[in-house]
Amino acid sequence: MEARAAAGDRGTRRRGPALEATILDAVWAELSEVGYARLTMEGVAARARTGKQVLYRRWANRAELVVAAMRHRGGSIADEIPDTGELRGDVLAVLRQTVHRHRDTGQDVIRGIMADLPDLHPEFFTVMSDVMTTILERAAARGEIPSARLPVRVVTLPTDLLRHELLLSRRPVTDETLTGIVDDVFLPVVRAPR
Structure with a gap:
């Protein structure tokens, strides 16, 4: 019966x-x-019962294929940017989503993608900046911050600090860590008069 199904x-x-x-x-x-x-395009193609050329028409390399699979499995943070009605809540929601995705994906995959970063399409590197820009623009429109026009290093500060915690600290990232990033570092910077 399995042979018939495969046929x-x-x-x-x-x-x-x-x-x-x-x-x-x-x-x-x-x-x-x-x-x-040990993941290969050939192995994925065989498991999917297709040719590897079909994969290469859609994804240039293994890293792009795995990122696409991650987004297929859990969506993209950019698809549903949190809108809690306040800047603090929005940034914490993004950081919590990121921690959850990191745990869901697993260290093996994260480390593999990090090793293959040069192979990724440049769009991969702008997603979090775009998400944070949207959050800051909403906050500015609500009057929570003076302006959403901030240096890119400020825009990505919370996600950069979280990435450091996830990849280099070797400790579980707690909610206390996330609130510290937001309350002690990010909010004072974005609320400061320019």
């Missing part, structure tokens, strides 16, 4: 979103079985 899969040509979902699900199955370091 049926090969006889039905998958396209578009259905094919992409199959591929991205195959990425997670491969990651859990072989880990990031």
